[in-house]
Amino acid sequence: MPVFLSRSAPLGLALAAALVLAPAAASAEPAAPPPPSLGLTRESAEEFVDQRVPELLERHGAPGVVVSVVGDGAPLASAAHGTADLSTGTPLDPEVHGIPTASVAKSFTAVAVLQLAERGEVDLHEDVNTYLPEDLRVPDTHEGQPVTLHHLLTHSPGFDERTEMDDPEDAGSQRGLTEFLRDNTPDRVFPPGRFTAYSNYGTGLAGFVVQEVSGVPFEEYVERNVFAPLGMDGTRFGQLHEETDLVTGHRPDGSPVPYPHIPLVPAGAAVTTDDDMARFMLALLGGGELDGERVLGPDWTGAMLDRQFEVHPDTTAMGYGAYEHRRGTPRTVGHGGDLDGLHTGYLVVPEIDAGVFVAVNGDDAGPDAGDNPFHDLRFAVLNAFADTFAPAGDDGTGGERTDAADTGAYTGSYVTTRRSTSGSARIVTLFDNVTVRDAGDGSLRVRGAIMPEEHWLPVGNDVFETADGGERLAFVVEDGRAVAVYLEANPTSGYDRVPVWGSAGVHLGAVAVSLLLLLSGAVQLRRPGGAVRTAAAVSAGLTALACLTGVGLVVYAVTDLNRLQEWLLSGSAALSLPLGLAVPLTLVTAGFAVTAWVRGWWGPVRRVHYSLLPVAALAVVAVGAQYGLVWPFA
Incomplete structure (x- = not known):
């Protein structure tokens, strides 16, 4: 999943990333108490942010990192290391540079929704359409199974993925929250509560409910009722490309990444500071209260961090706008976020009254860089914190290894x-x-x-x-x-x-065989003889070229995920136009194949071979259509 998409999708896309927290290593020993941990004190926290974090930064090769640690009801340590903008060499300074939250902002939105629930203004288990105008209502795809705010806050409404963004340079194309929600109603792939399927649209819709029920613009409501009471003076919702003095996001090659226009503001369009995130974590650990100001009652704060939706009792589960970081005890709960070239995450450990926030302004480029988004610098810092100060014991859900029955x-x-x-x-x-x-x-x-x-x-x-x-x-x-x-x-x-x-392996195998056949056709028909037969050969050749170009561009995009993300989010026809052109060419080639049999062109073997070419092209086009790669249907 990126984008403020989770990077749990194809390594950069929704693999623009999860906005997911990867687990620290958990013990496989049954019923063991948590192993001894290094006590979290101001001194040990400072040692962690000043020594351990720079070591991880060097190994992962990202431009810069900001980290803050809280414990025992107070901020303990914070630090910034590295560079805010590689093109200028400006040192990273959290006093100067704002930090885009990406999907960490979903936790802010969840607090706002839970405030309304606490006051009785919304019911988390009521049909969300109760709170929506007619043109934004969720279709009744699964009769008798309405989508609720509970589903929206736990990523379980069953929506398909809708995470388009707008060009920050094209003001005419930039959509607001209401417009985007109205014009991009998602399909309901699963019944609500069936599975989790990360949904930026779902969080955007939850934020709209806050706006609709409160009668106050979403951004203003959260400012008044969440940020201001908690003293989070440097945190706000708004478009990142309109902000100044933000850290610069970077790709692995060090090139800067412009921040997009994000229509789904409640899902990821916010800016914060390390100090403000410390205050937010302290409020969560304090039962919704900080410095005498309460934004949420203890029961509702507990509900936010509790297991609200699980697909299996023996693994991690969803809270409201948060999720478990790992199995075992002590529990670690938080949220992560990703934009192109920027990665954030926080986790809190209620049992030891501690928390950590980290932001990284670039993709890994060092010796520990890898293809798995769960192994980036952001997760390395979160895991190192958990392993150091809250190592996991077993929660009794595993037991000894057994033979699988079937x-x-x-x-x-x-x-x-x-x-x-x-x-x-x-x-x-x-x-x-x-x-x-x-x-x-x-x-x-x-x-x-x-x-x-x-x-x-x-x-x-x-x-x-x-x-x-x-x-x-x-x-x-x-x-x-x-x-x-x-x-x-x-x-x-x-x-x-x-x-x-329906598996990708079968589809890729079919495409590989079809391309080989198309290539063989291009070779066999290089000396057709006669004007009509020459036209038949040209048609077959162009059909093969269109199919090869289409597949080639997909392969290129997969090897350059930033390019793939750019094409998908901009609506480019680069991936779909070649196979779109292959459709009429395939039909023309099929016509020539029929003509070849009627008029007796070539020998039987060559006629059969030629006839297989449009079949092979059709197979490539059919697979392309399965993945939305045939223009104009894409």
Whole structure:
């Protein structure tokens, strides 16, 4: 998922990232108490931010990092290291440079919604359409199963992905919250409460409810009722490209990234400071109160951080505008955020009254940089904090490893629940998918873009873990068969089962065979003979070229995720135009194939070969259409 999308989607897209917190390594030993931790004091917190964090920055190679730590009801330490803007060499200074929150802002929006619920102005379990004007109401796709604010705050309404952004340089194209919500009503892919599927639209809709019910513009409501009472003077919702003195986001090559116009303001368009995030974490740890000012009652604050939606009892779960960072005790809860070239996250540990916030203004480029978004500098800092001050013990949900009774119940193909049902954004499912195979010894082989390991061992209750016990997969099983699988690192989205013919592996195999056939046709027909037969050869050649160009551009985009993200968010036809042109060319080539049989062109073998060319092109186009890659239907 990016974008303020989660990076749990195809490594940069919705792989613009989860806005998800990756777990620290959890113990695999049963019923063990939490191991000893380094006591969190002002001195140990300062040592962490001044020594450990710079070490991680050097290894990951990001431009800069800001971190703040709280504990025992007070700020303990904060620091900034590195550069705010590589092009100027300006040192990163949190007193000068504002920090875009990305999806950390969802926690602010959740507090606003819970305030209304606490006052009885909304019911979290009432049909959300009760609070919406007619032109913004959620369609009744699943009769008798309305979407509620509870679903919106836990990413479980079942919406398809809608995260378009606007060009910051084109004022005419920039949409407001109401306009975007009205014109981009998402499809309801799943019944509400079925699975989690990360939804920026859902949080945007929840923010609109705040505006509609309170009668105050969303940004103004949160300023008055959340930020001002907590003394968060440097925090506000608004468009990032209109702000000055923000840190600059950077790609791995060091190039700067302009901030987009974000229509779904409540989902990620906010600016903060390290000191303000410290105050926000202290309020959450203080039961909704800070310095005598209360923004939320203790019960409602507890509800925000509690397990409000779980897909499996033995893995991480969703709170309201927050989610668990890992399994085990002590519990760590928070939220992450991603924009192109900027990554943020916070977590609080209520049991030890502690919290940490981190912001990184660039993608990793050092020796520890990798393709998995769960391993970036932001997560490295969060995990290091948890491992140092709140190492995880077992919560009793795992037990000893066992033999899986029937691994066949889990094997198959799964695609991300966070997916679009229209447009070129459907390409996300082409590489954000998981394949599960029986390893032959009671364990599983699992492959996927963000899978940390391939080999997974059973621990019972449809849960598997890595050999070191550091990560878990939990399967949702119905009637003896898995229907979905979730990686413990990301409770905000999972993977639901698809039939064999719907798997990316089958689609890619079909495309590979078809392209080979099209290439062979281009070679065989280079000496056609006669004007009409020459036209037939040219038609076949152009059809092959269109298909090869279309597939080639997809391959190029996958190898340059920033380019892919740019094309998808801008609505570019670069990915869909070649296969769009292949459609009429395929029809013309098919016409020539019929003519070849009627008029007896060439020998039988060559006629069969030529006839297979439009079939092969049709297969490529059909697969492209599955992923929204055929213009103008994309």
